[in-house]
Amino acid sequence: MGKKLLIHNDRVPGIHTLDVYRAHGGYASVEKALKSMTPDQVTEEVKKSGLRGRGGAGFPTGMKWSFLAKPEGVPRYLVCNADESEPGTFKDRYLMEKIPHALIEGMITSSYALGANQSYIYIRGEYFYVARILETAIAEAYAAGWLGKNILGTNYSLELSVQVGGGAYICGEETALLESLEGKRGNPRIKPPFPAVAGLWGCPTVVNNVETIAAVCPIVMMGGEEYAKIGVGKSTGTKLISASGHINKPGVYEIELGLPVEEFIYSEEYCGGIRNGKKMKAVVAGGSSVPILPTELILKTAKGEPRLMTYESLADGGFQTGTMLGSGGFIVMDEDTSIVKNLFTFTRFYHHESCGQCSPCREGTGWMEKILKKILDGKGTLADVDLLWDIQSKIEGKTICPLGEAAAWPVAAALRHFKHEFEAYVKNPSSIKDVKHYYRLNNLVEA
Ligand SMILES: Cc1cc2nc3c(=O)[nH]c(=O)nc-3n(C[C@H](O)[C@H](O)[C@H](O)COP(=O)(O)O)c2cc1C
Structure with a gap:
C-alpha cells in the first residue's frame, strides 16, 4: 500500500465538514506555520520538499514562490488554478468535492508564505456544484476564525473567494485565467512579464494547481526533507x-x-x-x-x-x-480502440477551445480536424496523412501559449506510432467501422 498524503481521509463520513476535518488533524499546518514559522521558513520547506507543480508543467513550486516580487505597498496574490479542463483529468474535482478543507487549509498556509492577504480559487464553470461545496466550506472556515482578520490571534489576515469561470479550457492557462479573473475575455498574455512580477491587476501573483496547494499542508507538517524522501x-x-x-x-x-x-x-x-x-x-x-x-x-x-x-x-x-x-x-x-477516431475527438476539442489569438493554432487546429473527419468519412488520401504531419509541425513553438502544442503533440505522436492505422483507413475505407455511431456520440453528421 503506497503512502497517501492528500486523499487518505476521503472515505471518512462527513470529512467535507470543518468539524470532522478538524477531528482528523485538519488545519494543523495553518497552526504550525502561523504560530511557529516565518513565511520564508514555509517557503524554504516547500523548496526542500522538491514539490513540482501538479498542473502539468512540473515546475518546482518553491522556486516559483521565490520568484515572487515583493515591492513595498503593493498587494500580492495567490490564485488557485481549479480550471481542470484537460480531457482525462478529474483529480482536482475529486479532492475539492470530497475534502474541500484540504484545499482551503493549503490556501491559507501558502498565502501566509507568500504574504498574500487576498487569494482566489478560480474554478471551471462546469464544476458549479463543487464551487458550492467550496463556498460552504469557506463560510465554515470564516465562522471558525481560520479565515478573515487576525487568524488564530496573529497579525496575519486573509480573505479567500471562489470565482467560477465560464467553462473555457484556455482559462486554465495561467495568464488567460488572470484575464478572466479580472473580468475580461480569457486570452493568454504574452510573457514576460510573468505573473510573479505582473499578475492579477498588474500585481505580483503566484498561480498554482489545486493539488500543488493541498500538498503544502503535509510538507509543512512533516518537513520538506521528509517529504523529499518519498518518490x-x-x-x-x-x-x-x-x-x-x-x-x-x-x-x-x-x-x-x-x-x-x-x-x-x-x-x-x-x-x-x-x-x-x-x-x-x-x-x-x-x-x-x-x-x-x-x-x-x-x-x-x-x-x-x-x-x-x-x-x-x-x-x-x-x-x-x-x-x-x-x-x-x-x-x-x-486493442479495439481506433487511434484515428480518438485523435479526431481530441483535435475537435482543441479546435473548439482555441482562443483564436494566434493563427497557427486557430487555423491549424481547424484544418487538422477537417482532415481527420475527411479520413473518417472514407474520403482521405495518403497526401492528407502527410498534410496532417505538416500542419502539426507548423504549430509547435509558434503560439503565445502552449495550447498550440497541446493540440499538435497528440497528432504528431499518433502519426509517429500509429501511422499504419491512418494509411489503412485511407487505403481501405470499408475498414472504418461504427463511424455513424461514433459521430452520433460526438454530435456530428456524416459528410
Ligand atoms: C491550455 C492550457 C490549459 C491549462 N489548464 C490547466 C488547468 O486546468 N489546471 C492547472 O492547474 N494548470 C493548467 N495549465 C497550466 C497553467 O498554465 C499553470 O502552469 C499551472 O496552473 C501552474 O500551477 P502549478 O505550478 O501548481 O502546476 C494549463 C496550461 C495550458 C497551456
Whole structure:
C-alpha cells in the first residue's frame, strides 16, 4: 500500500465538514506555520520538499514562490488554478468535492508564505456544484476564525473567494485565467512579464494547481526533507492520478511517484488490468495533450528499463519514444480502440477551445480536424496523412501559449506510432467501422 498524503481521509463520513476535518488533524499546518514559522521558513520547506507543480508543467513550486516580487505597498496574490479542463483529468474535482478543507487549509498556509492577504480559487464553470461545496466550506472556515482578520490571534489576515469561470479550457492557462479573473475575455498574455512580477491587476501573483496547494499542508507538517524522501529523484512526494479508459477500476488514485507503470495498470490496488480480458493497445499518460505511447513503450523505455510514474521516466526518450506525466490524466486504450477516431475527438476539442489569438493554432487546429473527419468519412488520401504531419509541425513553438502544442503533440505522436492505422483507413475505407455511431456520440453528421 503506497503512502497517501492528500486523499487518505476521503472515505471518512462527513470529512467535507470543518468539524470532522478538524477531528482528523485538519488545519494543523495553518497552526504550525502561523504560530511557529516565518513565511520564508514555509517557503524554504516547500523548496526542500522538491514539490513540482501538479498542473502539468512540473515546475518546482518553491522556486516559483521565490520568484515572487515583493515591492513595498503593493498587494500580492495567490490564485488557485481549479480550471481542470484537460480531457482525462478529474483529480482536482475529486479532492475539492470530497475534502474541500484540504484545499482551503493549503490556501491559507501558502498565502501566509507568500504574504498574500487576498487569494482566489478560480474554478471551471462546469464544476458549479463543487464551487458550492467550496463556498460552504469557506463560510465554515470564516465562522471558525481560520479565515478573515487576525487568524488564530496573529497579525496575519486573509480573505479567500471562489470565482467560477465560464467553462473555457484556455482559462486554465495561467495568464488567460488572470484575464478572466479580472473580468475580461480569457486570452493568454504574452510573457514576460510573468505573473510573479505582473499578475492579477498588474500585481505580483503566484498561480498554482489545486493539488500543488493541498500538498503544502503535509510538507509543512512533516518537513520538506521528509517529504523529499518519498518518490524517486526529482519526482518527490505523491501524485493524484485520474485513471480512465478501458480498465477494470477507473478512478482517482494517489500514488507514490516512482511506482512502475505496469504495476499501476495491472495491480488490483490501482487500475486492476484491462477490461473484458482484452489486451492493452496504448496509453495517454498525462492528459490529452501529452504524446500517446503504444503498449511496448509505456511499459518499458526504449532502453528496456521499466517505465516509472515519474516526470523523468515518462519523459525518457523525448517525444520519439517517451511522453510526459503532465496533469496525471491516465487514459488507457484497449486493442479495439481506433487511434484515428480518438485523435479526431481530441483535435475537435482543441479546435473548439482555441482562443483564436494566434493563427497557427486557430487555423491549424481547424484544418487538422477537417482532415481527420475527411479520413473518417472514407474520403482521405495518403497526401492528407502527410498534410496532417505538416500542419502539426507548423504549430509547435509558434503560439503565445502552449495550447498550440497541446493540440499538435497528440497528432504528431499518433502519426509517429500509429501511422499504419491512418494509411489503412485511407487505403481501405470499408475498414472504418461504427463511424455513424461514433459521430452520433460526438454530435456530428456524416459528410
Ligand atoms: C491550455 C492550457 C490549459 C491549462 N489548464 C490547466 C488547468 O486546468 N489546471 C492547472 O492547474 N494548470 C493548467 N495549465 C497550466 C497553467 O498554465 C499553470 O502552469 C499551472 O496552473 C501552474 O500551477 P502549478 O505550478 O501548481 O502546476 C494549463 C496550461 C495550458 C497551456
